Amino acid sequence: MSNIVTFQPLMQQNQEARLSALITAIVEERHGANDVYWLKEVAELLGILASSGASLQSGALDPLQEFYDRIEDRLHFFPQYYRFLLSICLDLEDLGINGRRGQALCDWVAQHKSAQAEMSDLQRAEARRLLCRRGVGAPVDAGQLGARLHRFMSRPATFALPNKKAAYELTHVVFYLSDYGRRKAVVSDDALLGLHYAGILAHLDQDMDLLAEVCAALTLVKALVPEVWTRAITESYRQIDLFADQNASLSDGYHLFLVTRWALGLMGAQPELAQIPAGQLRFSLPDLAVRPLHGMSESLHDMGAARQSDWQRMRGHVLAYLAPEAQVILADAEGATPYFETFFECFSRATFAAGPMPRSVRSGA
Incomplete structure (x- = not known):
């Protein structure tokens, strides 16, 4: 006589529940909170959620409450990570966490002139963007810094040669000028041409991470995105599998997952978030096509x-x-x-x- 075992199907999460599960997985299941990669990944996730106006269910930010409550101490001990910490703090507040620590952090960063330690105009622009979110300091495009950013953007030939650093800096200048869609950013025709050149190179190299950033940047400045590129990043997003494996590499498709999903959202699509597995979350990378x-x-x-x-x-x-x-x-x-x-x-x-x-x-x- 055989025994019949009935397996209950996994409880399916709705989209808001999946988003909460994703936040918990990134906060608790990939890096320790004292790891700079934890700061980077959490900042990227919250930044996209906040700029997208994501609707979170009650308790979704609970895994970050303790971190938020002690964030001043972290800033004072790790001032070199002030941009990550400011970004996380401001996005948590904008997403609805209970507290107003962001203003004090911005004032502290401005008082200690943290941005003066930066060698990069791009990092100085990011610092300005963050401080301006609480009314501290000059706008991103003000003064000599703004002039240099626009001059960099307005040389299309720079972005017609393989140079991923320059291409990513171009997209991020647009992100900072527009505050990820919170304000109107005006760029020159040459800058738009440079974005197209960067997109062509990304397409030819089948670099969907960079192509998604280019599509997002074009959308943020109200420019049309080529349909071919939209289809390409849509297919790339669909190919990413979410799975749990503590032995899998953390050099995975996490950023590709975030940026393709964000770009598609900006363009009006509503990409479905897959079921979030329990355990140490990993993101597969699509097979590289012929390039x-x-x-x-x-x-x-x-x-x-x-x-x-x-x-x-x-x-x-x-x-x-x-x-x-x-x-x-x-x-x-x-x-x-x-x-x-x-x-x-x-x-x-x-x-x-x-x-x-x-x-x-x-x-x-």
Whole structure:
């Protein structure tokens, strides 16, 4: 005689319950609270929730209450992490946690001139953005700092060459100028062109994390996002699996998950949040598709001084270097935006192919 065992199905969480479970998982199941990676991941999650106006169920922020209650002590002992701590504190308050510590933290950071320790204009811009949320200090785009940020954005050729650091800085300047959608940001036509160039490169490299940031930045400045890019990041988001595994690498798809979901939300989609498993949460990375960018660069480099900036003349030569799958992605990139040919003029670096620099330039004479 056999025994029949009936298994109860997992209780399905609604979207608000899943969001609460996600917050708990990020706060409690990935890094310790004294780990800088904990600060980074929690700040990223709360920042996206706050800027999106997320609706949280009662108790969703309870896992962060103790951290919030002692946040002044953490700032005084870890002033080097003031941007993370300010961001977490302000977002918690904007999301509805009970307290008003953000104003005191902003005043303390301004009094101690913390931003003067920054070597990067981008980090100084982030500090300004955070302080301005409680009415402290100058706006992000004020004065010489604002002028330098706009000058950086308004050189499209910078973003037509593979340089992920520059591309991410471009998107983040837009995020800070717009305060992640809380205020209107006005950027130049050249800056918009630079965003398109960065998006073309991300598409050619199948870098969906960067492409999602470009789509978010374009949306925040009220510019149209190419439909091809929207489809690409939608598919990337759908491919991310959430699972629990304490032995899996933490170099996972967490940021990709956040930024694709956020960008799609900004564009009006409502991507469903998957069931959150119990345990140490991990995010899978989608399989890397064939990426034409490397082959394109190799084809042009091998031509040396014979390469040209005219895409229509060079198209056949470049395609000959690519596998059929890569050719399909390249064709999608061509059709996604009207700026592909001007992008290629910069990407080809044909004007740099004439020979070595003149001696007077190299010697500084």
